[in-house]
Amino acid sequence: MTSNFLHQLRACAKSKNHFMGKKLHAQIIKAGLDQWGILPNNLIDMYGKCGLLQEALHLFEELPQRDPVSWASILTAYNQANLPHQTLSIFPNMFAIDGLQSDNFIFATLVKACSSLAAVNLGKQVHAQFILSSFPDDDVVKSSLVDFYAKCRLLGDARQVFDSIFWKNSVCWTAMTYGYARNGRNLEAIELLRMMPVKDLFSWTALISGLVQSGDDIHALRLFIEMRKEGIEIRDPFVLSSIVGASANLAALDLGKQIHCLIVAFGYESSVFVSNALVDMYAKCSDILAARDVFNKIDKRDVVSWTSIIVGAAQHGQAEEALSLFDEMVLTGLKPNKVTFVGLIYACSHVGLIDKGRYLFDSMIKDYGIKPSLQHYTCLLDLLSRSGHLDEAENLIKTMPFEPDEPTWAALLSACKQHGNSQMGVRIANNLLSLKPQDPSIYILLSNTYAGAGMWHMVSKVRKQMAVMDFKKEPGYSWVELGKEGQVFYAGEASNKNRDEILGLLKHLDMEMRKRGYIPDTSLVLQDLEHLEK
DNA sequence: ACCACCGCAA
Numbered sequence: 001m002t003s004n005f006l007h008q009l010r011a012c013a014k015s016k017n018h019f020m021g022k023k024l025h026a027q028i029i030k031a032g033l034d035q036w037g038i039l040p041n042n043l044i045d046m047y048g049k050c051g052l053l054q055e056a057l058h059l060f061e062e063l064p065q066r067d068p069v070s071w072a073s074i075l076t077a078y079n080q081a082n083l084p085h086q087t088l089s090i091f092p093n094m095f096a097i098d099g100l101q102s103d104n105f106i107f108a109t110l111v112k113a114c115s116s117l118a119a120v121n122l123g124k125q126v127h128a129q130f131i132l133s134s135f136p137d138d139d140v141v142k143s144s145l146v147d148f149y150a151k152c153r154l155l156g157d158a159r160q161v162f163d164s165i166f167w168k169n170s171v172c173w174t175a176m177t178y179g180y181a182r183n184g185r186n187l188e189a190i191e192l193l194r195m196m197p198v199k200d201l202f203s204w205t206a207l208i209s210g211l212v213q214s215g216d217d218i219h220a221l222r223l224f225i226e227m228r229k230e231g232i233e234i235r236d237p238f239v240l241s242s243i244v245g246a247s248a249n250l251a252a253l254d255l256g257k258q259i260h261c262l263i264v265a266f267g268y269e270s271s272v273f274v275s276n277a278l279v280d281m282y283a284k285c286s287d288i289l290a291a292r293d294v295f296n297k298i299d300k301r302d303v304v305s306w307t308s309i310i311v312g313a314a315q316h317g318q319a320e321e322a323l324s325l326f327d328e329m330v331l332t333g334l335k336p337n338k339v340t341f342v343g344l345i346y347a348c349s350h351v352g353l354i355d356k357g358r359y360l361f362d363s364m365i366k367d368y369g370i371k372p373s374l375q376h377y378t379c380l381l382d383l384l385s386r387s388g389h390l391d392e393a394e395n396l397i398k399t400m401p402f403e404p405d406e407p408t409w410a411a412l413l414s415a416c417k418q419h420g421n422s423q424m425g426v427r428i429a430n431n432l433l434s435l436k437p438q439d440p441s442i443y444i445l446l447s448n449t450y451a452g453a454g455m456w457h458m459v460s461k462v463r464k465q466m467a468v469m470d471f472k473k474e475p476g477y478s479w480v481e482l483g484k485e486g487q488v489f490y491a492g493e494a495s496n497k498n499r500d501e502i503l504g505l506l507k508h509l510d511m512e513m514r515k516r517g518y519i520p521d522t523s524l525v526l527q528d529l530e531h532l533e534k
Numbered sequence: 535a536c537c538a539c540c541g542c543a544a
Contacts, residue, residue, distance in 0.1 A: 006535070045536060072536035079537095110536035117540095143538040174539040205540040214542095238541040245542070276542040307543045342543050344543045375544065 002033060009042045015434070018050035041069045047053040048077025064099050072105040084113035088122065104138040111141065123148045139165050143172040150179025170198065174206045181210025186219055201232050210243035217246040226267035232501045237268040244277035253285035276304045283312025314347035322347040323356070338370050342379055349383035357383040374402040381408060385415030390424055408436045410445055431461070
């Protein structure tokens with residue numbers, strides 16, 4: 001009888017079927033077994049896994065006799081509910097109230113909580129306690145430590161633990177690979193995957209998504225193709241949403257459409273993660289209608305769905321559309337988050353809706369209790385400075401509760417240039433120069449500012465500093481796709497096979513533009529060029 | 535009986 005209950009509880013936990021779980025719980029109570037043996041712990045575990053934290057907690061608190069298994073179950077429930085702070089804050093009661101000792105299961109949950117918080121020092125303390133415990137060789141705890149160090153970007157430490165694992169399974173292998181990939185150590189990540197004895201969907205997904213997160217979309221795509229060739233069955237949609245993200249970053253519309261087909265073929269259209277990624281992909285590829293189409297077909301839109309379409313509209317200069325989408329979203333009862341507001345203020349900034357932008361910034365704080373991040377201040381600053389409210393912008397940069405970073409100063413500086421305020425421009429340039437920026441484009445901006453103010457000695461100072469820093473500037477490029485071929489164009493390139501045709505077209509376009517009253521802005525070209533060449 | 539690895543928006 002009881003073993004039957006145990007079996008069924010485990011099945012509910014595995015399938016997250018809370019309906020069945022509650023029914024079983026009722027039967028267990030009716031049979032008078034709800035405090036019998038290990039059944040209470042199993043009930044706690046079942047409720048936790050089914051996402052019913054309150055029920056789990058209730059049973060946990062009612063338990064007359066708690067053991068480490070009860071604790072492991074409730075701590076896991078907190079982790080599962082994405083409340084790692086709670087995991088760590090109730091854990092000390094295990095000693096203080098129940099007088100119990102940690103076991104290896106508890107260690108693993110604590111490490112996991114630390115890794116989702118990237119709590120470096122706390123995690124290291126747990127690691128130390130683990131080494132001193134009576135089971136310092138537990139491979140599962142070591143796996144969780146690999147993940148912890150990798151998430152804290154301490155790859156050397158992660159690797160050290162990884163190497164100490166005797167029986168390496170796919171979990172620790174995946175954690176290590178993902179750690180390398182998302183920290184930009186792409187070649188090491190790929191090499192590690194190649195060394196993996198048995199690669200499953202998890203490992204491939206971890207590597208591919210890590211590569212996308214670190215910006216290596218090309219490698220991500222290649223590996224996705226390789227994974228397909230290996231015949232790995234795509235039994236969950238994780239990797240698909242990553243690879244849609246890669247197409248979005250590459251603005252590769254045809255590729256994105258192919259992936260979309262694959263998604264339909266595999267039956268993952270209804271995954272909200274996948275749909276959100278598709279909305280973003282179509283928007284980034286400038287097919288805003290397709291983005292809208294996918295968005296409209298999402299059954300249960302979440303904040304990310306709305307934010308994706310709002311940002312998409314904003315990026316295409318459709319500020320009014322973005323704002324009315326926002327109103328619609330609020331009407332459905334969803335709460336916008338900080339990313340939504342980045343999109344909204346960005347939208348206002350790009351069409352000069354200054355008052356609306358200011359209003360949204362305040363509303364974010366007052367109505368939604370969101371603390372503005374540096375990014376929000378940067379958006380607001382952009383809004384003010386683009387529209388020529390330079391003094392207000394400078395005041396903001398000085399009074400905001402963040403140390404402005406280089407791009408922030410650069411945004412203000414470029415607005416000074418735009419609005420011809422060279423006095424403020426020079427002031428800000430001096431400030432920025434003293435920060436010794438790393439980005440070559442900032443030096444160009446600095447040089448242009450000083451040149452605009454006729455401060456030629458400063459221009460040469462900037463040039464010298466640039467020379468010392470030995471920048472290797474990547475040439476700008478763009479591309480078009482012709483059938484299956486991609487044709488890449490680099491700035492200043494002179495050897496394209498269709499060169500004459502292209503130059504002819506450019507000349508024609510230039511003439512058309514001038515006819516319609518366009519006056520090219522050559523003020524930023526400061527080399528000694530002939531007028532026409534500028 | 536209880537633990538660890540992968541997904542979307544800036």
